[in-house]
Amino acid sequence: MTNNIRKRLAATAGVVTLGLGLTVNAVSAENLDEVMARRGLSQQDLLAAAKTYTPSGGRDEFIVFSSGGQSGQVIVYGVPSMRILKYVSAFTPEPWQGFGFDEESKAILESAKVDGREIQWGDTHHPAITETDGDLDGEWLFINDKSAPRIAVISLHDFETQQIVVNPIMQSEHGGAFVTPNSEYVIEAAQYPGVLGRGFAPLSEFNEKFRGAVTYWKFDREAGRIQPGQSFSLELPPYSQDLSDAGKGVSEGWSFTNSFCAERYVGGIELGRPPFEAGCSQADTDFLHVINWRKAEEVYKAGKVTMINDHPVIMMDTAIAEGLVYLIAEPKSPHGVDVSPNGEYIIVGGKLDTHGSVYSFSKIQAAIEAGKFAGTDPYGLPIIAMEDAIHVQVPLGLGPLHTQYDSRECNVFTSLYVDSQVVRWDYCEGKVLDKISIHYNIGHLVAMEGEGVNPKGKYLISLNKLAIDRFNPVGPLHPQNHQLIDISGDKMELLYDMPIPLGEPHYATAIAAEKLKPLVRYRYGTNSRTGGKHEGAVRPGQERIERDGTHVKVYMTAIRSHFTPEIVEVNEGDTVEFIVTNSERAEDETHGFAVSTYNVNLSLEPGKTATAKIVADQAGVFSFYCTEFCSALHLEMTGFLVVKPEGYQEASAEISEGTSYTQADYDKQYQTNLDTQAVIDSVVAYITGRNFKDFPEVVSLVEDAVDQLNFAAEARAKAEETAQAGDWQNATLWAGQWWQYQVKAADIGLRAKTFLDEHGAVVVE
Ligand code: CUK
Ligand code: CUA
Numbered sequence: 072m073t074n075n076i077r078k079r080l081a082a083t084a085g086v087v088t089l090g091l092g093l094t095v096n097a098v099s100a101e102n103l104d105e106v107m108a109r110r111g112l113s114q115q116d117l118l119a120a121a122k123t124y125t126p127s128g129g130r131d132e133f134i135v136f137s138s139g140g141q142s143g144q145v146i147v148y149g150v151p152s153m154r155i156l157k158y159v160s161a162f163t164p165e166p167w168q169g170f171g172f173d174e175e176s177k178a179i180l181e182s183a184k185v186d187g188r189e190i191q192w193g194d195t196h197h198p199a200i201t202e203t204d205g206d207l208d209g210e211w212l213f214i215n216d217k218s219a220p221r222i223a224v225i226s227l228h229d230f231e232t233q234q235i236v237v238n239p240i241m242q243s244e245h246g247g248a249f250v251t252p253n254s255e256y257v258i259e260a261a262q263y264p265g266v267l268g269r270g271f272a273p274l275s276e277f278n279e280k281f282r283g284a285v286t287y288w289k290f291d292r293e294a295g296r297i298q299p300g301q302s303f304s305l306e307l308p309p310y311s312q313d314l315s316d317a318g319k320g321v322s323e324g325w326s327f328t329n330s331f332c333a334e335r336y337v338g339g340i341e342l343g344r345p346p347f348e349a350g351c352s353q354a355d356t357d358f359l360h361v362i363n364w365r366k367a368e369e370v371y372k373a374g375k376v377t378m379i380n381d382h383p384v385i386m387m388d389t390a391i392a393e394g395l396v397y398l399i400a401e402p403k404s405p406h407g408v409d410v411s412p413n414g415e416y417i418i419v420g421g422k423l424d425t426h427g428s429v430y431s432f433s434k435i436q437a438a439i440e441a442g443k444f445a446g447t448d449p450y451g452l453p454i455i456a457m458e459d460a461i462h463v464q465v466p467l468g469l470g471p472l473h474t475q476y477d478s479r480e481c482n483v484f485t486s487l488y489v490d491s492q493v494v495r496w497d498y499c500e501g502k503v504l505d506k507i508s509i510h511y512n513i514g515h516l517v518a519m520e521g522e523g524v525n526p527k528g529k530y531l532i533s534l535n536k537l538a539i540d541r542f543n544p545v546g547p548l549h550p551q552n553h554q555l556i557d558i559s560g561d562k563m564e565l566l567y568d569m570p571i572p573l574g575e576p577h578y579a580t581a582i583a584a585e586k587l588k589p590l591v592r593y594r595y596g597t598n599s600r601t602g603g604k605h606e607g608a609v610r611p612g613q614e615r616i617e618r619d620g621t622h623v624k625v626y627m628t629a630i631r632s633h634f635t636p637e638i639v640e641v642n643e644g645d646t647v648e649f650i651v652t653n654s655e656r657a658e659d660e661t662h663g664f665a666v667s668t669y670n671v672n673l674s675l676e677p678g679k680t681a682t683a684k685i686v687a688d689q690a691g692v693f694s695f696y697c698t699e700f701c702s703a704l705h706l707e708m709t710g711f712l713v714v715k716p717e718g719y720q721e722a723s724a725e726i727s728e729g730t731s732y733t734q735a736d737y738d739k740q741y742q743t744n745l746d747t748q749a750v751i752d753s754v755v756a757y758i759t760g761r762n763f764k765d766f767p768e769v770v771s772l773v774e775d776a777v778d779q780l781n782f783a784a785e786a787r788a789k790a791e792e793t794a795q796a797g798d799w800q801n802a803t804l805w806a807g808q809w810w811q812y813q814v815k816a817a818d819i820g821l822r823a824k825t826f827l828d829e830h831g832a833v834v835v836e
Contacts, residue, residue, distance in 0.1 A: 103429045119566040122557060125152035133519050136198045136212055140574030143193025145214055150530050153555055153569040159222040161232045162193025162216050169674035170244050173681040175600035183235035185219045194218040196247055196577035205319040205524035207253035209586035211295060213248035213257050220244035222259055222288060224297055227591050236297050238286055239382035240267040240304055246315035246328050256287040258317060260328040264309035268379040274337050281308035285328055287364055303371040303383045305390055309335055310358055310448045314407055319524055320414030322432040324365035327406045327417050333357040352423055356400035361435060367395045391451050397439060398448055400457040402428055407473035412524045416498060420471030420485055427471050427485050429498045431462040463501035467494045475521030478528030486513040493533055507563040509554050512536040517579040531556040534576050542570050551575055591658050593678030605680035607650035627651045627676055629662040631702040631815050637710035642719045643690040652680040657775040663698025667711055672698055690716035732803035737794055740806040747813045754820035761832040772823040776816045782813035
């Protein structure tokens with residue numbers, strides 16, 4: 072390894088002195104026609120490739136946040152390249168990011184317990200990005216968990232989950248997460264009816280005791296947190312509420328939640344009764360719930376609520392008296408409900424109906440104002456006749472589910488589950504424009520910012536339920552398939568298939584990449600799970616081990632390529648907290664921290680502080696080490712946790728080592744370091760001889776290199792001091808450490824030089 076570094080440094084020196092920057096690869100002689108023939112590609116394929124191919128270092132125009140289905144995570148990928156960029160852990164532990172392994176994220180998962188129960192997974196369905204005036208703003212992301220009624224709040228500054236709230240009254244949900252146009256509220260509607268507050272009632276009392284609900288979670292933008300104390304719910308009938316969407320523009324202040332199984336069937340196939348699927352699809356219509364949330368907020372603030380599990384609920388009789396909830400019939404087993412960019416239209420797909428039903432908000436308002444109702448449901452909620460609310464119904468195909476809006480006026484895309492197609496249609500005129508087949512069985516679909524007030528068009532992604540024959544077989548469990556479709560022309564064109572091997576995504580949301588402003592590094596000593604300062608953060612030189620009875624706290628730093636301290640001695644039975652701060656400033660210099668046997672792995676991005684807490688109940692000597700290949704001496708980034716058996720008495724405190732060093736060793740290392748410094752000086756001259764200050768990336772690399780050279784100077788002083796005292800052992804080792812810092816500085820310098828070369832830096836006087 073040492074030789075390799077020497078060679079690399081020598082090469083750096085060569086490049087610098089000769090001024091060589093580029094090498095040309097003259098080997099690849101195959102031309103495009105030959106590649107097409109060899110791989111059996113058509114012109115169409117080449118066109119698709121050219122539309123999606125993103126050269127090394129290239130960026131995507133849009134970023135997609137997809138539900139990760141049963142993984143309880145969020146999948147982040149780019150469009151049009153369809154390259155996966157990250158999995159964000161939300162409801163489930165994920166070791167690479169340390170989520171569920173550091174104490175800080177364990178606290179989040181602790182708060183995600185349902186009635187004291189740990190839920191080890193999540194069924195994520197609908198991500199939603201915060202909006203400002205109905206426009207996606209890229210600051211925060213919400214995602215729901217259908218299995219347990221929960222919403223996670225993810226910071227888009229660092230793509231980390233910072234909060235999970237548990238719905239206090241629902242036993243299952245589905246119609247979350249959807250945000251109001253200024254992210255005042257995050258909407259979460261129930262799915263399967265239950266006794267509000269998760270209580271018991273016999274199924275024989277289903278009509279009387281079981282209920283649905285919708286919760287409006289107050290979001291505090293400043294704090295980046297849902298405020299449960301300012302949130303409220305509405306009691307709804309025990310129809311299985313399904314998806315929701317918030318009104319905007321003319322319908323701002325209202326929200327829409329549809330439902331299925333308005334038949335209120337309770338199943339019982341084992342009793343000889345027809346199953347749920349029969350009992351829940353008998354009637355021709357279900358109900359769209361139209362809710363005046365702005366008014367409901369006033370009713371809640373006026374205290375006209377019933378507290379269930381300490382949570383304020385507006386009961387149905389209050390909702391009826393105050394005019395908060397209206398029902399409208401909607402076609403058999405509806406699914407998606409999607410509000411148009413101007414807020415006037417609400418499009419519903421009926422799974423067992425062939426129509427896209429376009430409701431008009433102004434017609435709905437006219438009916439409400441005129442008090443024109445077709446009757447009431449069994450709970451007394453007013454029903455608006457469908458013909459009084461419908462703008463147009465358009466036959467689209469079999470199994471219309473979800474709808475997304477295009478940048479073209481009046482254009483929408485609806486998924487057809489049974490037909491395995493996407494249909495583009497005009498919802499103003501009510502006519503079908505184009506169809507494309509997908510493979511196979513589409514659920515949701517996502518257009519670029521297709522749910523905001525300003526849809527971007529260009530691309531559509533079909534989130535398919537089955538992949539069947541699209542990929543190399545990997546056993547009976549197939550990956551999911553996201554298909555990218557070009558919607559910029561009049562004919563939709565299929566561009567790309569992306570397998571997703573993590574869980575079944577439901578919805579995804581896409582935002583222009585330029586709207587996202589993620590951090591490159593943390594402010595020094597950040598607790599990433601709160602976004603605030605970590606009280607246990609230390610700077611280099613402040614590291615220490617503190618003992619309070621049997622509780623040991625290790626305040627540690629990590630930097631290429633060592634932890635401080637490296638030897639931690641504790642007694643069997645002690646509780647040990649490793650509070651580790653990554654003291655790097657360099658971009659992407661993440662360290663890991665794993666302790667063998669003790670189920671510990673932290674992810675420490677530059678500037679982050681995280682805690683691993685263990686009970687050292689097994690005596691022995693356990694290595695801790697860095698789990699990210701962070702530097703040439705990454706493997707050496709290690710230490711020992713010594714857990715002394717109860718009653719153990721040490722014979723000698725002297726550490727016995729394998730190798731001893733002489734003055735000759737010291738002199739040799741010393742000379743190497745002087746030679747290395749000459750190389751570094753030439754790299755520095757190259758960089759400072761150019762307009763590097765015009766490149767912020769290079770400026771931060773230079774700062775990091777200067778840090779390393781300062782460390783090198785400190786190590787050099789120690790080496791010379793110990794040499795003076797004739798301690799050749801420590802003098803040689805300190806000289807070696809001095810060289811380590813030089814190597815890091817040279818490595819960073821080389822990166823800076825490459826960056827300057829690639830970005831056209833110019834020579835300055
Ligand atoms: S749902 Cu799965 S395809 Cu949860 Cu929005 Cu429609
Ligand atoms: Cu730090 Cu590997």
